[in-house]
Amino acid sequence: xxxxxxxxxxxxxxxxxxxxxxxxxxxxxVDGLKxxxxxxxxxxxxxxxxxDSLNVDGDPEFILQANxxxxxxxxxxxxxxxxxxxxDIVEFFAEKGEMTINTTLKNFTxxxxxNGSKNHIKLKEYRDIMKRFNNQNLDLIKENFExxxxxxxxxxxxxxxxxxxxxxxxxxxxxxxxxxNKDYEVAPYIMLTEAFDANTKxxxxxxxxxxxxxxxxxxxxxxxxxIKEREKLxxxxxxxxxxx
Numbered sequence: 001x002x003x004x005x006x007x008x009x010x011x012x013x014x015x016x017x018x019x020x021x022x023x024x025x026x027x028x029x030v031d032g033l034k035x036x037x038x039x040x041x042x043x044x045x046x047x048x049x050x051x052d053s054l055n056v057d058g059d060p061e062f063i064l065q066a067n068x069x070x071x072x073x074x075x076x077x078x079x080x081x082x083x084x085x086x087x088d089i090v091e092f093f094a095e096k097g098e099m100t101i102n103t104t105l106k107n108f109t110x111x112x113x114x115n116g117s118k119n120h121i122k123l124k125e126y127r128d129i130m131k132r133f134n135n136q137n138l139d140l141i142k143e144n145f146e147x148x149x150x151x152x153x154x155x156x157x158x159x160x161x162x163x164x165x166x167x168x169x170x171x172x173x174x175x176x177x178x179x180x181n182k183d184y185e186v187a188p189y190i191m192l193t194e195a196f197d198a199n200t201k202x203x204x205x206x207x208x209x210x211x212x213x214x215x216x217x218x219x220x221x222x223x224x225x226x227i228k229e230r231e232k233l234x235x236x237x238x239x240x241x242x243x244x
Contacts, residue, residue, distance in 0.1 A: 021065070021066075021067045022065045022066075022067065023066075023067050023068065023096050023097075024065065024066045024067065024068045024094060024095075024096055024097065024098075024099070025063065025064070025065050025097075025098045025099070026040060026062075026063070026064045026065070026066075026074075026076065026094070026098075026099050026100070026101060027061070027062065027063045027064075027098070027099075027100055028061070028062060028100045028101040028102045028103070029060050029061045029062070029102050029103075030056070030060045030062070030078065030103055030104065030105055030108070031060060031102075031103070031104045031105065032060065032104055032105035032106060033056055033060045033078070033105045034056070034057075034058060034060075035056060035057055035058075035081040036055075036056050036078055036079055036080045036081050037053055037054065037055050037056065037078075037079040038053065038054045038056060038062050038064065038076065038077070038078055038079075039051075039052070039053045039075075039076070039077040039078075039079065040052040040053070040064040040065075040066055040074060040075070040076060040077075041074065041075040041076075041077050042066075042068075042072065042073075042074050042075070043073070048075070051064075051066040051074070052064040052065055052066055060105075064076075066094075068094055068095075068096060069218075070096075070185065070217055070218055071093060071094065071095045071096075071117070071119050071185040071186075071217070072093070072094055072185070072218055072219075073091060073092070073093055073094070073189065074091075074092060074093075074094040075089055075090065075091055075092075076089070076090040076092065076101055076112075077089050077090075078105075078108055080105075088108050088109070089108075089109060090103065090108065090109055090112040090114070092112075092114045092117065092120050093117050093119040093120040093122075093123050093185075093186060093189075094117060094120075095116070095117045095118065095119060095120075097116065098116055099114065099115065099116030099117055099120075100113075100114070100115045100116055101113065101114050101115075118184065119184050119185055119186045122181050122184050122186045123186050123189075123190070126174075126177050126186070126190055126194075129173065129177075130170070130194070133166060133169070133170045133173075136166055137163065137166060140159055140162055140163050140166065143155075143159045143162075144156065144159045144160070144163075147159055170194075170195075171195050171198045171199075171202060174190060174191065174194050174195045174198070175191075175195065175198070175202050175205065175206055177190065178190055178191055178206045178209075179205070179206060179209045182206075182209045182210050182211055182214065183211040183213075183214060184214065185214055185217045185218070185219055185220070187206065187210060187214060188206070188207070188210060188214065188217070188219040188220045188222070188223040189219040191203055191206050191207075191223055192219060192222055192223055192226060196226065200227065200230045200231060200234055203223065203226070203227050203230065204227055206223070207220075207223050207224060207227060210223075
């Protein structure tokens with residue numbers, strides 16, 4: 001009877017651990033993939049860590065599992081047999097439950113269709129808009145290069161002013177996007193990754209607008225810590241300027 005009781009406890013413990021380890025499932029298909037290894041990865045203390053993996057041998061469909069405490073950025077990485085490392089990572093905003101990623105071997109990153117995460121939908125929406133700013137900046141870089149080739153100081157100053165205005169618009173859009181999506185973990189994430197060098201007041205404005213649960217999230221806490229460090233630097237710079 002005692003042995004049966006202990007066996008029951010062990011079984012319950014194993015079941016509990018198994019369910020905890022698999023609160024997130026990523027499935028999908030890599031069209032054209034015959035051989036290779038798929039890795040589910042996360043960033044832990046600035047280091048990329050493998051969470052789960054699958055050796056692909058003929059079947060392009062996959063299932064990867066993990067335990068995640070909250071919505072966060074994960075990566076689907078493909079290690080190709082031929083050693084080609086181009087376009088082999090898909091970054092996505094994971095959420096507990098089930099998600100799917102369907103893509104192709106030829107364009108692993110760019111063909112990826114991610115479903116099952118509200119945060120990822122918001123992140124994609126933001127990045128689609130950012131492409132416009134990036135394209136504008138590329139045009140400005142070209143203009144600046146041409147102006148320098150012509151040694152046209154007036155044109156260089158004009159292009160630099162355009163760039164500053166474009167950068168300001170990018171920051172303002174990012175701040176507004178974060179505030180409008182204050183109940184999503186993607187809000188503090190984009191401030192940390194896309195507007196970390198913006199004025200501290202912008203970062204603080206976004207943090208103060210975040211929902212209670214988002215403030216307590218992984219990226220909410222990181223944003224709070226980052227703002228504190230920035231405020232220390234701002235005060236130090238003010239002291240240096242006063243001395244000068």
